[in-house]
Amino acid sequence: MPGGTITLSTNRQMELIDITMEINKALRASGVGEGFCLVYNPHTTAGLTINEGADPDVQRDLIAALREMVPLDYPYRHAEGNSPAHVMTTLTGSSVTVFVENGSLKLGTWQKVFFCEFDGPRARKVHWRVMAG
Amino acid sequence: MPGGTITLSTNRQMELIDITMEINKALRASGVGEGFCLVYNPHTTAGLTINEGADPDVQRDLIAALREMVPLDYPYRHAEGNSPAHVMTTLTGSSVTVFVENGSLKLGTWQKVFFCEFDGPRARKVHWRVMAG
Amino acid sequence: MPGGTITLSTNRQMELIDITMEINKALRASGVGEGFCLVYNPHTTAGLTINEGADPDVQRDLIAALREMVPLDYPYRHAEGNSPAHVMTTLTGSSVTVFVENGSLKLGTWQKVFFCEFDGPRARKVHWRVMAG
Numbered sequence: 001m002p003g004g005t006i007t008l009s010t011n012r013q014m015e016l017i018d019i020t021m022e023i024n025k026a027l028r029a030s031g032v033g034e035g036f037c038l039v040y041n042p043h044t045t046a047g048l049t050i051n052e053g054a055d056p057d058v059q060r061d062l063i064a065a066l067r068e069m070v071p072l073d074y075p076y077r078h079a080e081g082n083s084p085a086h087v088m089t090t091l092t093g094s095s096v097t098v099f100v101e102n103g104s105l106k107l108g109t110w111q112k113v114f115f116c117e118f119d120g121p122r123a124r125k126v127h128w129r130v131m132a133g
Numbered sequence: 134m135p136g137g138t139i140t141l142s143t144n145r146q147m148e149l150i151d152i153t154m155e156i157n158k159a160l161r162a163s164g165v166g167e168g169f170c171l172v173y174n175p176h177t178t179a180g181l182t183i184n185e186g187a188d189p190d191v192q193r194d195l196i197a198a199l200r201e202m203v204p205l206d207y208p209y210r211h212a213e214g215n216s217p218a219h220v221m222t223t224l225t226g227s228s229v230t231v232f233v234e235n236g237s238l239k240l241g242t243w244q245k246v247f248f249c250e251f252d253g254p255r256a257r258k259v260h261w262r263v264m265a266g
Numbered sequence: 267m268p269g270g271t272i273t274l275s276t277n278r279q280m281e282l283i284d285i286t287m288e289i290n291k292a293l294r295a296s297g298v299g300e301g302f303c304l305v306y307n308p309h310t311t312a313g314l315t316i317n318e319g320a321d322p323d324v325q326r327d328l329i330a331a332l333r334e335m336v337p338l339d340y341p342y343r344h345a346e347g348n349s350p351a352h353v354m355t356t357l358t359g360s361s362v363t364v365f366v367e368n369g370s371l372k373l374g375t376w377q378k379v380f381f382c383e384f385d386g387p388r389a390r391k392v393h394w395r396v397m398a399g
Contacts, residue, residue: 044317044376070331076323099173194353241309244360
């Protein structure tokens with residue numbers, strides 16, 4: 001099954017990184033024309049989401065809203081101190097699935113695929129596989 | 134790959150619309166017996182979710198709870214004023230995947246597939262594709 | 267398409283149950299080497315998530331955070347009184363998709379697949395199917 005791994009270096013505790021171009025580049029190199037692309041995040045303090053890529057303020061607002069919604073100062077039991085990042089991981093989810101058409105992700109006009117760092121900065125990986133069909 | 138697009142006209146700023154029957158009708162017309170159906174929302178201020186369809190109050194309660202959880206009056210930076218809708222999009226997700234069996238979505242007894250409008254009213258689209266297997 | 271159903275008995279109103287070993291055991295019995303595994307929850311007051319499995323406190327913190335975020339005492343309209351569970355179902359999602367490699371789920375180092383009970387205790391089911399590729 002065609003696939004690969006993208007490596008990332010995040011720079012902040014929380015940030016969204018647009019990985020659409022890298023996935024599309026890898027997809028084209030794989031030669032798959034049509035299928036389902038599963039983009040998969042193997043980490044438990046980071047997520048993946050599809051949202052607007054045109055205005056970077058949307059990414060900042062997403063982070064701000066998650067920090068408002070998820071209790072940051074709650075008496076969590078997990079000793080590493082990054083429980084809010086684990087919660088955000090469950091809220092955003094570990095993968096996104098997108099159709100491939102003509103060798104590229106078939107996203108909406110304003111959509112981009114974002115890696116969501118919730119406990120950085122760190123070295124991170126994202127895997128992808130395409131089921132041709 | 135069998136697939137198509139459903140068009141929707143939403144009527145309120147926020148509402149959930151049951152699209153199960155339309156997808157099942159399109160599935161049957163496509164003649165696919167078994168596979169994975171990816172239902173995909175190409176918008177960034179709308180989502181998709183699977184939840185109870187029997188009591189319409191569940192849909193109203195979901196909207197009420199999202200409006201309680203996501204900050205509505207926060208000093209967001211995105212100038213269009215619809216940042217809460219972008220946040221709700223990330224919380225619900227851009228797609229749902231369901232098995233197809235005997236030509237229909239294999240949902241649980243109470244489950245329906247809902248389009249989630251977070252920034253309407255608008256004209257919207259939902260794409261679907263089936264990977265036969 | 268190879269697949270099956272896992273049955274669960276939950277013991278509390280809210281709990282996370284690691285189902286990774288059961289799915290991997292069923293996968294190995296099915297003989298599929300490589301593909302996409304869709305793990306699907308047919309219930310509307312329970313979810314599925316992928317998160318850290320090493321420290322059980324992460325599971326407890328996830329439940330605690332959801333109970334902080336989702337309004338529990340809100341004047342919901344759904345008469346069964348379990349609207350918070352329906353909301354949590356939409357937040358976590360009804361399925362997870364994971365690559366299969368060498369006959370097992372290709373999870374990250376710390377990742378496990380969890381069934382999320384939000385309205386227990388109950389008898390529950392989880393379906394899985396693998397699209398070989």
